[in-house]
Amino acid sequence: MASATLQVSERTSAPRLSADRVREILIVDDHPLMCDALALTLKISFGLKNVRTARSLAAAQDQIRSQGAPDAVILDLNLPDARGSEGLVTLRRQIPDVPITMISADLENAMISAAMAAGAQGYISKSLGREALVESLRRMWEGEHVTPDSYQPEHAGEEDAARAELARRFSSLTPQQMKILRLICQGKANKEISYELSIAEATVKTHITAIMSKINARRRTQAVLLANSVRLFEPA
Amino acid sequence: MASATLQVSERTSAPRLSADRVREILIVDDHPLMCDALALTLKISFGLKNVRTARSLAAAQDQIRSQGAPDAVILDLNLPDARGSEGLVTLRRQIPDVPITMISADLENAMISAAMAAGAQGYISKSLGREALVESLRRMWEGEHVTPDSYQPEHAGEEDAARAELARRFSSLTPQQMKILRLICQGKANKEISYELSIAEATVKTHITAIMSKINARRRTQAVLLANSVRLFEPA
DNA sequence: TTCTCCTACGACTTCGGATGTATTGGTCAA
DNA sequence: TTGACCAATACATCCGAAGTCGTAGGAGAA
Numbered sequence: 001m002a003s004a005t006l007q008v009s010e011r012t013s014a015p016r017l018s019a020d021r022v023r024e025i026l027i028v029d030d031h032p033l034m035c036d037a038l039a040l041t042l043k044i045s046f047g048l049k050n051v052r053t054a055r056s057l058a059a060a061q062d063q064i065r066s067q068g069a070p071d072a073v074i075l076d077l078n079l080p081d082a083r084g085s086e087g088l089v090t091l092r093r094q095i096p097d098v099p100i101t102m103i104s105a106d107l108e109n110a111m112i113s114a115a116m117a118a119g120a121q122g123y124i125s126k127s128l129g130r131e132a133l134v135e136s137l138r139r140m141w142e143g144e145h146v147t148p149d150s151y152q153p154e155h156a157g158e159e160d161a162a163r164a165e166l167a168r169r170f171s172s173l174t175p176q177q178m179k180i181l182r183l184i185c186q187g188k189a190n191k192e193i194s195y196e197l198s199i200a201e202a203t204v205k206t207h208i209t210a211i212m213s214k215i216n217a218r219r220r221t222q223a224v225l226l227a228n229s230v231r232l233f234e235p236a
Numbered sequence: 237m238a239s240a241t242l243q244v245s246e247r248t249s250a251p252r253l254s255a256d257r258v259r260e261i262l263i264v265d266d267h268p269l270m271c272d273a274l275a276l277t278l279k280i281s282f283g284l285k286n287v288r289t290a291r292s293l294a295a296a297q298d299q300i301r302s303q304g305a306p307d308a309v310i311l312d313l314n315l316p317d318a319r320g321s322e323g324l325v326t327l328r329r330q331i332p333d334v335p336i337t338m339i340s341a342d343l344e345n346a347m348i349s350a351a352m353a354a355g356a357q358g359y360i361s362k363s364l365g366r367e368a369l370v371e372s373l374r375r376m377w378e379g380e381h382v383t384p385d386s387y388q389p390e391h392a393g394e395e396d397a398a399r400a401e402l403a404r405r406f407s408s409l410t411p412q413q414m415k416i417l418r419l420i421c422q423g424k425a426n427k428e429i430s431y432e433l434s435i436a437e438a439t440v441k442t443h444i445t446a447i448m449s450k451i452n453a454r455r456r457t458q459a460v461l462l463a464n465s466v467r468l469f470e471p472a
Numbered sequence: 473t474t475c476t477c478c479t480a481c482g483a484c485t486t487c488g489g490a491t492g493t494a495t496t497g498g499t500c501a502a
Numbered sequence: 503t504t505g506a507c508c509a510a511t512a513c514a515t516c517c518g519a520a521g522t523c524g525t526a527g528g529a530g531a532a
Contacts (some may be wrong), residue, residue, distance in 0.1 A: 187458035
C-alpha cells in the first residue's frame with residue numbers, strides 16, 4: 001500500500017527507467033472528481049508536478065496544440081464528445097508516440113480488446129485501488145501493455161491482428177471524415193449530414209468515398225459494421 | 237442435489253403446478269453431447285418421456301410443423317443457422333405461447349437482456365450444475381422468468397421496454413424477410429441478396445420496404461443498427 | 473367464396489458513390 | 503521569402519444502387 005507508492009516515488013538512485021522520463025501527463029476525463037483524484041494520486045505517487053487535465057476530447061486536442069504533447073495520457077472511455085474508442089483513435093492520430101492509458105468503469109472483455117487493438121498502452125478500471133493504479137501506470141510507462149486481471153485476450157491471433165489493422169485504418173481518417181463517419185453510424189442520410197455540418201451534399205459524398213477507400217468498405221452498411229466491430233462509436 | 241431432483245420428480249400428490257403440464261419438450265442444440273446430456277437430465281429429473289431434439293433452427297421448425305408444438309423449448313443461442321436472438325424471435329413467431337429457455341455459454345449482461353427483451357422465459361448457463369439447471373427449468377415452467385445470478389437488469393425501465401417493443405416488431409417479420417434482413421446486416425447489396433435467394437432484385441426491394449415499415453426504419457443503415465441493438469444476428 | 477397475408481415482379485424516383493477539379497493552409501528546400 | 507509540394511476540404515456532374523408504388527398470383531382462414 002503505502003510502501004508500494006513510496007517505493008516508486010523514492011526510487012531516485014535506481015537505474016533509470018522509461019517511467020522516469022514521464023514528467024508531464026494529461027488526464028482527459030469529464031468527471032471532475034475523478035480527474036482531481038487521479039491528478040492528486042499521480043502527483044503524490046510519482047512526484048509529478050505537471051499534471052494537465054481536460055474535460056473533453058476537443059479540449060484535450062486544443063490543449064495539446066497550444067501547450068504541446070504530454071509524455072503520457074490517461075483517457076476516459078466515455079467522454080461527452082467521444083464515446084467508445086473514437087477518442088483513443090483520434091488522439092493517437094494527433095500524438096502517435098505518446099502512450100495512452102484508457103480508464104473506464106466498463107470491464108467488458110470486448111471493449112478492452114477493442115481498445116488494445118486500437119493501440120492503447122493499457123486499460124485500467126476506475127474502481128482500482130491506488131497502489132494497483134500506480135503500479136499499472138508505472139508498468140505502462142516502462143513499455144508494458146497492461147490490462148485488468150479479468151481480461152483474457154480470447155482469440156488472440158489472426159482476429160486480433162485484423163482488428164489492430166482496422167483500427168490503424170480508422171486512425172488515418174481526418175477529423176471531418178471522422179465526424180461524417182459518426183453520423184453515418186447513426187443512420188443519417190447524406191443530406192442530413194450535409195445540413196448538420198453545413199457543407200454541400202456533394203462534399204459529404206467526397207468524404208464518404210475517401211472513408212470507404214481508407215477502411216476498405218464498398219457500401220455504407222459495411223462501414224457501419226466495421227466501425228461497430230471495433231466499437232468506434234458507443235451508443236448514447 | 238439428489239434430494240432436489242427427487243423432490244421434483246416425486247411430487248405427484250402436491251398441488252398441480254404448471255410445470256406438471258410440461259410433458260413434451262424440444263431441445264434445439266447443434267452440439268450432440270450437450271443435446272443428449274440435457275435430454276437425459278430432463279428424463280430423469282422430471283420423468284419426461286417425450287424429449288425431442290433438433291440440431292438446427294430449420295430442423296426445429298420442420299419438426300414443429302410435422303409433429304406439432306412441444307410444451308416447452310430449450311434453445312441454444314449459437315446455432316449454425318441462427319446466431320444471436322434470431323432463433324428465439326423466429327421460434328416465438330411460430331409458437332408464441334410456448335415458453336422458450338435460452339441456453340448458452342455466454343453470460344454477457346447485454347446478451348441476456350437482449351434475449352429476455354425478445355421474450356425468452358429464461359436464460360441459463362451451459363456450465364450450470366444439474367440440480368440448479370433442473371430447479372431453474374422448473375421455475376420457468378411455472379411461469380417465472382429466470383436469469384443467471386450474475387445478471388443485473390441494469391437500466392430496467394424505458395430502455396428495456398423499448399427493446400421489448402423492438403423485439404416484438406422483429407418477430408413480425410416473415411421468414412423470407414428475416415433472411416433478407418440477415419443479409420442486409422452482413423453488408424450485402426440488393427443485387428447480391430437477390431442472387432443468393434434466387435429472386436428478382438425488385439422482389440428484394442419489396443421485402444426491404446416491408447421490413448423497414450415493420451421495424452420503423454427509413455434507411456437500411458438504420459435497419460442494421462436496430463438489428464444490432466437487440467443482437468438479432470451475432471457476428472460469425 | 474372472400475378476405476388476408478406472403479411472395480413476386482416492373483416502372484419510376486431518389487439516394488449513394490465515383491470521378492474530375494478548385495481552393496486553402498502547411499511544410500520544406502532553395 | 504518564395505515557389506514546389508502535399509494534405510485536407512470543398513463542389514458539380516454522371517451513373518448505378520436503393521427505395522416507392524402499383525399490380526398480381528397462390529395458400530390458408532373465416
